[in-house]
Amino acid sequence: MISPSIVNLIYLLSAILFIVGLKGLAHPKSAVKGNILGAVGMFLAVIVTLVDKQIISYDLIIIGILAGSVIGTVFALTIKMTAMPQMVGLFNGLGGGASLLVAGAVLLEAALLQSGHSLQFTIATALSGLIGAVTLTGSFIAFGKLQGIITEKPVRYKGEQLVKILLLLGAIFLSVLIVLNPYETIYYWILTGIAGLLGIFLVLAIGGADMPIVIALLNSYSGLAAAATGFVLGNSVLIIAGSLVGASGIILTKIMCKAMNRSLANVLFGGVGAIIEQADASDIYEGKVTSTSAEEVAMLLESARYVAIVPGYGMAVAHAQGMVRALSEDLEKKGVEVVFGIHPVAGRMPGHMNVLLAEENVPYDKLLELDIINPRFKDMDVVIVLGANDVVNPVAREENNPISGMPILNVDQAKTVIMIKRSLSPGFAGIANPLFAADNTLMFFGDGRAKMEELVKAYKEV
């Protein structure tokens, strides 16, 4: 059994590894190393905790670590890349749940021993329970939505904001009770119950297309819950690691909000601000929509030199990424330059499209972000938009509509735009897209995967 100062020094080493690891994770070349450094940091922290003299019995710990490792590894190795958003959500929830349980156990122990409570201890415990429970249930609802068990549509009802506000006030009230009566541990469990309900109602009200923001925010919360637990235990490595994750989650949340031109409050509480009625969709589309066939698109591609593919959530739903890769390879074989335009909020989690295309071995230097690809659309012969809608809707450049000011991919500037879509139905924002009726747009109606398959076949035959 080793001295506390050695334990703390090893914790410091772990903290440094987490910082260097996160820094590595932010850049493509160093990302694999960054992740491994993070894992090494965690391994060191766990080992040194195990040899710490506070541990009396190892049985449960070994059972727990073995069970958790097996479950975690099996999940991580067998999950399909297409199911990655819900996987991240699930792991996130478990982290929040663990923080909640630890703070609860420590509070129980303290109550049992009737040991002196500092204000810091009780406040941190209440925060751990509050944030941990919101993270746990919020992430599970997000998982349910992404897995298709719970409706993807925002669940809206009368008095919705009131319900959330009352739950939040209830949670704060219980937190105060915990601080005043730390030995009454029942308050803690009531608090986690109320906070759990709050997490459920918060995420239920959020629609599928806003999921990238929610997932990033919950990621931040799981870090903050761990940091709060660090205050409960007086443990520096929990505080450092937790606040690093909290900060990185907030940065991602901000990036996602910016990509939608919305405030976080607007996403969480929704429907704020008046929306002016848009012209009837049939007036916009009537007589102006041109539909096309695989043969026609193949001929267009045959004479093209510069092509972009813009994927959206529809590509993930249709599992069309393999066909997208096939087409891009065929195009390149004939000397056509192919790039991919990736909107930051395309899909259901930050970076969703990048993961799907990487899984298909599309090199990441072909995946261009908004600022890079936008000036290039005017030089492009053909842009294929696959299962994306709101992120290419030119209405975003106008005033007074739900997506006003949202940065979009300027695909309408290309010579020809091919929209692969099932129908003219609106995207998540619920508004018509004048791009469908534009002179340079051809609608290629049908299932994303089936249409891409036809296109690959037709292109081989031209």
Added chain:
Amino acid sequence: MDNFAVLLTIFVLAIFVGFEVITKVSPILHTPLMSGSNAISGITLIGAILSAGSQKTTLTMILGLAAVIFATINVVGGFVVTHRMLRKFRRKEE
């Protein structure tokens, strides 16, 4: 400085370090950054181990055990899935 002030100092400084380290994140890596940082948030495993091993009462040990399982899934699953994802990210002609 008393203990709380020390911990609060660590917390505030770590938040600033987090912001500085991650401000310029490549959009390609948004998902791996999230799942990797998610694994790091499983650091609460340390607290779970201390609870599960303290043998104070059966209830705290059971809570500790559940926390160890949850946190380990978070940590191990998170790092493994991030590694699996990152191996797929490659440049042209590599």
